Amino acid sequence: MSWKDTAEPVLTRMPSVERPDRHVPFKRKLAWTAGVLVLYFFLTNVFLFGLERGAGSDAFGRFRSILAGGQGTIVHLGIGPIVTGSIVLQLLGGANLLGLDTQNNPRDQILYQGLQKLLVIAMVVLTGLPMVFAGNFLPASETLAQTFPGGTFGVNMLMFGQVFVGGVLILYMDEVISKWGVGSGVGLFIIAGVSQRLIGGIIAIEALPGATLGIIPAYIRMALGNLPVTAENLFFGFQSGSGQISGILAIITTILIFVIVVYAESVRVEIPLSHARVKGARGRFPVKLIYASVLPMILVRALQQNIQFIGQLLNSQASLPAWVGAYNAQGQPISGLFYYLAPIQTRQDWMWFVTTPTGSPEVWQILLRVAVDLTFMVIGGAIFAIFWVETTDMGPEATAQQIQNSGMQIPGFRQNPGVLEKVLERYIPQVTVIGGALVGLLAVGANMLGTIGGVSGTGLLLTVSITYKLYEEIAEEQLMEMHPMMRQMFG
Template identity: 30%
Template sequence: MASTGRRFIDVVEPILRYVPTVPRPREALSMGSRLFWTFLAVTVYLLMSITPLYGLSPVTPSFFISPAIAAILGITFGTLAQLGITPLVVAGIILEILVFSDMINIDLEDPEDQAKFNALLKLLAIVFGLLEAVALVTSGQLIPVNALGGVLIVIQLLVATIIIILMDDMISKGWGLGSGISLFILVTIVKQMFAMAFSPFTLPGSVIPYGAIPALAAAIYYAIGGKMTYLMSILYQVNLPSLTGLIATIALALIVLYLELMEVSIPVALVQYRGYRYSVPLKLMYVSVLPIIFTAYTVYLIGEGLTLLWSAYNRADTNPFLNWLACAHMTSVGLIPCPNSLLYYFTVVPRNIDAAYIAVHIIMYAALSVIFAIVWVNLAGLSAEDQAKYIVQGGMHIPGFRPSPKVIAKFLDRYVRMLTIISGLIVGVIAALGDIAGVFGGGIGLILVVEIVIQYYTLALQEQLFEIYPGLKRLLGKE
């Protein structure tokens, strides 16, 4: 398998030389310069998210993706950011699985192989971007004015994908701070949160602003005049900003922040220096947010499949078996699933929510998230065996145990297994509760925002420390 993977790299290597890339800066940039380039990348991405695609028909398209997943992937419908970071994320996940499963033989510790990995990642992202752009046009999700318009839309999305890839490459190469993918996710979700909290604009047919805080001010104004209806209506609204959503956003953000900072310490010692001991921390939120993203996407795809089943075969709602699978009613406000059908439980927060939906939604998210967490840990190099290998390669061992990967892996297995299940359970429950409570940016988006903010805070402290003590940077091999 390894030789096959190596041959694949050798075959595509001539192509990788033509993949566009950003060179590293000749010398380490100051914090001010890196902040400038980071701000520039954010500005370009925001401009792309408000620039409409040329050649797009004014007919409102129907996108087969939920708003929550769109926010996570940095997607803004009908703009140059239509694909967002989807090509990069999909390419990254597939490539990591192929590398960690040894289907592609790349040593990420070798600088030359690391460069090939980065080039292959960009090449796959460009290919996925092109394929996704063509799929959006041919499936009718992006409706062009004519055939030429369709070609122009594909070209625009391909160029936009290359720009996003290069901006991510620029930031990760040391011109900016952190990761471009994380930065674009953060910008997209925070923009959505800001709109849900502060937008002064009103939706068609409403006199109350869209944002929760302006809506509260307007509702109080009407309440003083004797109209209490508006004040009661903004307490909780399904799929719209509300006071409940605002309070839940703050409360869950603090809970996630607390959980993200919790760690389990594994005592280790250096083999060469007996008596020198310290701890290797394993985060309580061990699997991060990827399993819940897979969970949300799985639930959404099943819901879309059931919706198509209803649309094609059961619009009359006369077949008992199909009614159990997919029963719904088309109204002026959209599709309303029947509470006694499976489609109801695979709809992301339906309008007619009840206690049964809340219970099933939480249990389903928690169970699927744990399953995907276990799968991801074994695919992404996070298993006990992988952690043991890293400890031994670092010249460390666990006191009282032989410095053998198998022995250490057996010791770590109970910790890794427990953290995998607990972290998967936590993110599943928080994401489900966030969706039900109307958290701004969605439950998954909130977890992502907190994680990325912590990463950037830690990175900023590290960079500040390196500027004060330049020798520390050389000592840690960060140059």
């Protein structure tokens, strides 16, 4: 008996959002998308009952904008469990340990979806438990613990229950958008979180709760003489009582990332196609420079975040050897192995000639950390891009079969999936690796130079790329609404 037969009763009974049995009108898709987005913003403002407000540290730190959650809220975990579950599933699928044919076998498709949900729920438990019960990430309120049944343990269990519910809600909200809305929930939540920080970095004032002074109010105060005006402050930004205020360099970096990503999305190799039976019916199959999209970069950053979370957890439970890692009061590594594995997040992490990096490491230590981060992101981006292409049926074999099933062929070549696959193998694998490495390089560069609102480079890349693809999907939906025949062609 295979593992499929053993696990099938459980995996096939995993709760799921019913797929629509007919075409969903575009306006209804927008309504579902907007409704889930409003619910997401509401949940990011529902703080955990029993949590001691203002205490503890954020285990996700500067990864928060990518993982799309709210510190100390019911959606504290954000999309972290979904991403970590995807990493595990991709590694298992890439090593061919699952033996699932998700392309041609309907039973295997159901098992794959059920296994994905089960892994995400397991990651919610494995991530939420140590955050609540260890490491002082979500400390229980001592006042409530004195009267609550079970004391501190009872309050911790109550908070874990809320975190668990929030993680499951994010999972099914993502599924609702994927089946009934526009785009994906994971992408939408990232856009929502990053856009909120970008807008805040431009116009926020200190009177807003938890806000850092935005660029426009800061420059107005400089003009009025209420803030110091120096060339260094204007270009690099500076630290104020409310946080880091962005400078001209951050504005230039943000605009440059927008331009580069939009340009890279438009760079493509177009393979000509013609219909085998309908004379004159022609088309093109585009192989974009960022063929695997920017989404695999979430997996790379999530892997880094999990490594850092393990370091923080170990540091909170025991005194680590100096070579493993030393941490400051804010829970950030300042030396040792975990310091070198920590990604560069801001200019203050490496600009020893302008600012004093945290922990005041030697110049060679800073350069080594930059080299490790750059290598991790470039190589990791390429590897996860390959995994992404293969597991989402975007590889040469799956794409050739899709073109064959649509009745199209490459002019001058026989109408055969094997022939199509050989042609596609000239482009897809190479472009996938180059695109994944390029995205990793851009993410590190944006982090090193800084962006508006302190948004991470990866978060900014993801937002621009996902927004661009969302625009393309909306345009496609509108086209199919206008021409029902187009809907049949797109399936």
